[in-house]
Amino acid sequence: MNTLLNQSFSAATAGVSLLNDALRLQGIPAQAVAWTPPLGGKDLHDVMADSRRSAANELALAKMLSSGALLVDVKPASEALNLGRGEFLHAGPPIEWARASGPMRGALIAAMLFEKMAGSAHEAEQILEKNGVALEPCHHRGAVGPMAGVVTPSMWMFELLDPSTGNKSWCSLNEGLGKVLRYGAYSPEVIERLDWMRDVLGPLLQLGVRAREEHIDVRAIISQMIQMGDEGHNRNRAGTLMFLRDLLPFMIEGGSSTDVARAARFVGGNDHFFLNLVMPACKLQTRAAENIPGSSIVTVMARNGTDFGIQTSGTGDEWFIGPAQTPHGLYLGNYTAEDANPDIGDSAITETAGIGGFSMAAAPAIVRFIGGSVPDALATTRRMYEICEGENPTFGIPVLEFRGAPTGIDVTRVLRTGILPQINTGMAGKIAGTGQVGAGLVTPPMEAFTAAIAGLARRVI
Amino acid sequence: MNTLLNQSFSAATAGVSLLNDALRLQGIPAQAVAWTPPLGGKDLHDVMADSRRSAANELALAKMLSSGALLVDVKPASEALNLGRGEFLHAGPPIEWARASGPMRGALIAAMLFEKMAGSAHEAEQILEKNGVALEPCHHRGAVGPMAGVVTPSMWMFELLDPSTGNKSWCSLNEGLGKVLRYGAYSPEVIERLDWMRDVLGPLLQLGVRAREEHIDVRAIISQMIQMGDEGHNRNRAGTLMFLRDLLPFMIEGGSSTDVARAARFVGGNDHFFLNLVMPACKLQTRAAENIPGSSIVTVMARNGTDFGIQTSGTGDEWFIGPAQTPHGLYLGNYTAEDANPDIGDSAITETAGIGGFSMAAAPAIVRFIGGSVPDALATTRRMYEICEGENPTFGIPVLEFRGAPTGIDVTRVLRTGILPQINTGMAGKIAGTGQVGAGLVTPPMEAFTAAIAGLARRVI
Incomplete structure (x- = not known):
């Protein structure tokens, strides 16, 4: 101990800065280590x-690790989730209009307009303010929704099955980027696109999915896309392309060529389309x-x-x-x-x-x-x-x-x-x-x- | 010098092993460096x-670096390259039947059968042995061909343009893997596939390419595929998918749905399809x-x-x-x-x-x-x-x-x-x-x- 005190020394300190400060004030070299006590x-x-x-x-x-994710159907949320008129799902934990953020409010307004439950954004807001719509998290139904994640009865949903558990999960169809409902936009172009997705895209995807003899294995596509520069959240380009490859021939055989060509351009032009299949596949994995x-x-x-x-x-x-x-x-x-x-x-x-x-x-x-x-x-x-x-x-x-x-x-x-x-x-x-x-x-x-x-x-x- | 000789020493040697061997025989540590004099x-x-x-x-x-590669047309080699009856192109430097390897011979036999210049493999060989067909390297026409690279007048070719030079390059359509002409196979399934490619796939691709307002930028797709796990030679999966995405909507609008669906399955099921577009794009780059x-x-x-x-x-x-x-x-x-x-x-x-x-x-x-x-x-x-x-x-x-x-x-x-x-x-x-x-x-x-x-x-x- 004597020896130690007689030598010059330097110190490493951890935790609150008091000790480190005191040493430095005395001219002693002290190195603070980034450490905090475990939380909890x-x-x-x-x-x-x-x-x-x-x-x-x-x-x-x-x-x-043993869960799976097969695309077994595409159908409206009213059928897939028994979602009734005036019932909307949303992303995240439960929330009411009063505490909802701008994009969540915007998406709910878009949903009201799309479902023809309001004639204007103003009218939609009035109804929503009075809690005139039943809101529930997607997760409470085993579903998932990107961004605002608002799902209404008329929206078409991918239905995925995990054969290892029998669990199912659902997600709406991806609208693309920019002015879209899930980012809180509710202008006429948003509603028109949703109308087309309901009337044309959804039924075409259903036709393709139902015509296939083997279900599309979404988990297998994810495994491939991870080898093709996608991480499955902000980048889903390869996944979208493989999905198109696997489904489009069946859509071509069953649909009108004008509609199928438009659907092919819509899906192919939206690198995020496959996100809405990755998400329910991931939900099935964690649900297991x-x-x-x-x-x-x-x-x-x-x-x-x-x-x-x-x-x-x-x-x-x-x-x-x-x-x-x-x-x-x-x-x-x-x-x-x-x-x-x-x-x-x-x-x-x-x-x-x-x-x-x-x-x-x-x-x-x-x-x-x-x-x-x-x-x-x-x-x-x-x-x-x-x-x-x-x-x-x-x-x-x-x-x-x-x-x-x-x-x-x-x-x-x-x-x-x-x-x-x-x-x-x-x-x-x-x-x-x-x-x-x-x-x-x-x-x-x-x-x-x-x-x-x-x-x-x-x-x- | 005296000092050096009095000390123990070790040596590094390069070139022929004589010096190294001599030192080692005298018990002197000698490390041989891998070095050879430059060739040439x-x-x-x-x-x-x-x-x-x-x-x-x-x-x-x-x-x-400043070259480009746009897909400007798809047409038979007879039109694209003025290839006449009895003229075949092949891969690599010039070669005659006598020195040709098995797969080159097999591909030439397949070409004879496909062009109906022989009724059997045996008859085809007899004609080829007598040099009854004019053989010329693809490269002599600015074209490229994978594996045997045999091109005949009835085969359809991608035609690519480099806007920076005005050069063009060409490549046949990829047949897929396994029993295919370019690997030297000539069984009936090989010829039937080539017939379908001539009668259905080629015209459909032409229709799609000609219907597009903007040419498909093959170089831009290569730039993308390099970011998606493809290296453009043994792996062309992402490239093939992007090509399908960009062309298929136009084929859907113009073709019969049965044919287009089959073409979509054929291209989508062949991860190497895009190789035959990468190759002429690369040829345009080096040609520049x-x-x-x-x-x-x-x-x-x-x-x-x-x-x-x-x-x-x-x-x-x-x-x-x-x-x-x-x-x-x-x-x-x-x-x-x-x-x-x-x-x-x-x-x-x-x-x-x-x-x-x-x-x-x-x-x-x-x-x-x-x-x-x-x-x-x-x-x-x-x-x-x-x-x-x-x-x-x-x-x-x-x-x-x-x-x-x-x-x-x-x-x-x-x-x-x-x-x-x-x-x-x-x-x-x-x-x-x-x-x-x-x-x-x-x-x-x-x-x-x-x-x-x-x-x-x-x-x-």
């Missing part, structure tokens, strides 16, 4: 000590892992534009909520960060299933689009392995020598490492009616995970 | 000293760099199954020849290395233009298919930069942070480094009629490059 406190301790946890998480991962007592694996991450909600396997359908964050990225045209609404949409189901931002390394071509570099993309995926239970060999990432996508977000790992899930996302304008303003990166609020660990702790036996 | 001797020296060379090669690269006095840039690499021939910018249409090597890779079914024919086809025009094996890093998904690893793919592309004049920013390789494809093979660099161009290729069975037996990697014979440097040296002023 006693709840985290209790969950970590839960003897069921390890096996429960292994089981959750195994169920995710639901309701395993003691499991701290995340099964849902979803945003309604105001709140970010998560669900975990061990806590059933309870939502754990925090404020939705605003994404950072690149903006279209003259839009700026000022124009962007907080995070919105069920599309974070892709990250919940290990693709999207988690598989950013598979899609170096998009990192520049959202303002990053190729090494950033690799680093992001590598970081996500730290908060995941395992890897999905079906989604092999080429540049990582086909290492499987990081899969099964573990709430305890998020809290222990402080690493939040990385989400790729589109950005909606915060004023109702604007549409898309950009695309970028966002994370959930840590509050959702501290709430989830409390929920898990309450259930420790 | 005085010819290389003369070409290196040619004051025109540096600027000529820069110009050749610049012309390659032809005939620059003093330039040592390679403008053609092509194989006829017996010989491997190259041409350089500074030596016009003179062929420099060496023996075609046999590829190494993976074999289909029960085939082995014993069944593989030496290297065949004009498809090495893709490597000549910087993609294919040169852009292997863009296509990690295929390296396993041909028996390699992801790091191998990166190393291959990095090695190719050493023998190239420059990089093509239009073909940015994502995993290399969008570094441009290595472009413009310089004969002097090949000889100085001893690094041969890396070619990805299909493998044909060496017995006529077999078809494809595998896919793998191959290099040109060094003899072609030593012959080329001699040809360049002869032209030094």
